[in-house]
Amino acid sequence: MSTRVIELKRSVFESNDERAELLRKELKDKGIFLLNLMSSPGSGKTTTLKATIAQLKDKYKIGVMEADIDSDVDAKKIAETGVKAIQLHTGGMCHLDADMTRQGLDALVEGDVDFAILENVGNLVCPAEFDTGATKNAMILSVPEGHDKPLKYPLMFSICDVVLINKIDVAPYFDFDLEKCKEYIHMRNPKAEIIPICAKTGEGVDKFAAWLTEQIEAAKK
Amino acid sequence: MSTRVIELKRSVFESNDERAELLRKELKDKGIFLLNLMSSPGSGKTTTLKATIAQLKDKYKIGVMEADIDSDVDAKKIAETGVKAIQLHTGGMCHLDADMTRQGLDALVEGDVDFAILENVGNLVCPAEFDTGATKNAMILSVPEGHDKPLKYPLMFSICDVVLINKIDVAPYFDFDLEKCKEYIHMRNPKAEIIPICAKTGEGVDKFAAWLTEQIEAAKK
Numbered sequence: 001m002s003t004r005v006i007e008l009k010r011s012v013f014e015s016n017d018e019r020a021e022l023l024r025k026e027l028k029d030k031g032i033f034l035l036n037l038m039s040s041p042g043s044g045k046t047t048t049l050k051a052t053i054a055q056l057k058d059k060y061k062i063g064v065m066e067a068d069i070d071s072d073v074d075a076k077k078i079a080e081t082g083v084k085a086i087q088l089h090t091g092g093m094c095h096l097d098a099d100m101t102r103q104g105l106d107a108l109v110e111g112d113v114d115f116a117i118l119e120n121v122g123n124l125v126c127p128a129e130f131d132t133g134a135t136k137n138a139m140i141l142s143v144p145e146g147h148d149k150p151l152k153y154p155l156m157f158s159i160c161d162v163v164l165i166n167k168i169d170v171a172p173y174f175d176f177d178l179e180k181c182k183e184y185i186h187m188r189n190p191k192a193e194i195i196p197i198c199a200k201t202g203e204g205v206d207k208f209a210a211w212l213t214e215q216i217e218a219a220k221k
Numbered sequence: 222m223s224t225r226v227i228e229l230k231r232s233v234f235e236s237n238d239e240r241a242e243l244l245r246k247e248l249k250d251k252g253i254f255l256l257n258l259m260s261s262p263g264s265g266k267t268t269t270l271k272a273t274i275a276q277l278k279d280k281y282k283i284g285v286m287e288a289d290i291d292s293d294v295d296a297k298k299i300a301e302t303g304v305k306a307i308q309l310h311t312g313g314m315c316h317l318d319a320d321m322t323r324q325g326l327d328a329l330v331e332g333d334v335d336f337a338i339l340e341n342v343g344n345l346v347c348p349a350e351f352d353t354g355a356t357k358n359a360m361i362l363s364v365p366e367g368h369d370k371p372l373k374y375p376l377m378f379s380i381c382d383v384v385l386i387n388k389i390d391v392a393p394y395f396d397f398d399l400e401k402c403k404e405y406i407h408m409r410n411p412k413a414e415i416i417p418i419c420a421k422t423g424e425g426v427d428k429f430a431a432w433l434t435e436q437i438e439a440a441k442k
Contacts, residue, residue: 071373
C-alpha cells in the first residue's frame with residue numbers, strides 16, 4: 001500500500017484536555033481502539049509495531065499514524081506489512097495533542113479501521129504532557145537506555161498503561177537490572193503492565209498482542 | 222564534593238536569541254568555555270562526561286551543570302570525579318534556554334571555572350530549538366538508537382559542532398552502519414566533527430578530550 005503524508009496544523013484550541021476527552025468518547029462510540037505509542041528515539045517503536053501487526057492483522061482492521069518531525073521512512077516500513085499507514089509531519093513540534101491526532105485519524109478512518117495506532121514523536125518528555133485522546137497509552141523503554149529512566153522521566157511512566165521493555169536480547173552486554181527497572185516503573189505507576197520483549201526476534205510480542213486483543217475487544221462493547 | 226540542586230525558574234525574557242548572544246559574549250570576555258551536551262535519554266551523556274573529565278581535570282578547572290526534570294543521580298555521579306557539579310531541575314520543562322543556563326552558571330562559577338559543561342535534558346527535539354548561549358554544542362548518538370536518526374531529528378544534528386557516536390563496543394549486536402550514519406550527519410551539517418567512542422571502556426574519549434582542549438584554549442585567547 002502507498003503511504004500518505006499529512007502536514008499537521010498547529011492546534012487552535014485552548015483546552016487540549018477537553019478535546020482529548022471528546023475524541024476518546026467518539027472513538028468509544030465508534031468502537032475504535034486507539035493506542036498511543038511513545039518512547040525515546042531509537043527504542044524500537046516501528047520494529048515493535050511491525051512484529052505486533054504481523055500477529056493481529058488477520059483479526060483486525062489496523063491503521064497506523066506515524067508521527068515524525070521529518071521523513072517518511074517509518075510509514076513506508078509499516079505499509080510493507082499491508083496495513084494502512086499514514087505519515088504525520090509535526091513541522092518541528094515535539095509532541096502531538098488531541099487535535100493533531102484527530103487530523104491524522106480523519107485521514108486514517110476513511111478506510112474502515114477498528115484498531116488505530118499513533119506512533120508518537122520520539123521523546124520521553126513532551127508527549128507525556130499532552131493527552132492525545134487515545135484509549136490507552138503505551139511506551140517502550142529499551143535495555144540500552146538503562147533501568148534508571150523511570151527516575152528521570154517520571155510523568156511518561158506515570159501515564160502509561162503498558163510499558164514494553166525492548167531489546168532484551170542484548171541485556172548481557174549492558175548493565176541493565178530488569179527487577180530494579182520493574183520496581184522503578186511501579187514506583188511511578190503501580191498499575192502499569194510490564195512486558196519484556198525483543199521486537200527483532202519476536203520474543204514476548206505475543207504477550208503484547210494478547211494485551212492489545214483484550215483492549216480492542218473491550219472497545220467494541 | 223557535595224551536590225547542590227537549583228530549581229530553575231521559567232524565563233521571563235522574550236528574545237532567547239538575544240539573551241544567548243549576550244551570555245556567549247560574557248563567557249568569551251571571562252575566558253570560560255561552555256559546552257552544551259545533548260542526546261536522547263540513555264545515550265550515555267553522564268558516562269561520557271565522567272570519562273572525559275578524568276582526562277582533563279588536572280589541566281582545567283571544570284564545573285558541570287546536570288539538567289534533569291527530576292532526581293539528582295547524575296550530579297552525584299559527576300561529583301564523584303571530584304569536580305564541581307550542580308543539579309538543575311527544570312520542573313517538567315523539556316529544554317534549557319539561555320536564561321536558565323545563566324541561573325546555573327551563576328551558581329557554578331562562584332567557584333573558579335574555565336571549562337563549564339551543561340548536560341541538557343535527554344531529548345532530541347526541544348533542546349535543539351533553544352540556544353543556551355553555550356560556546357559550542359555537542360551531541361551523543363548511541364549505536365542502539367540506529368544510524369537513521371539524523372534523518373528524523375534534522376535540527377539537532379544541524380546545530381551540533383561535534384557528534385559523538387557512543388557504545389561502539391556493542392555495534393556487532395545491532396544493525397548499525399557507521400559510514401551511513403556519518404553520511405547522514407554530514408548531510409545535515411557538513412562541518413560536524415564526528416568521533417566514535419565507547420564511554421564505558423574509554424575508547425575514543427582521548428579524541429574528544431583533544432577536541433575540547435583546542436576549544437578551551439581558544440576560549441582563553
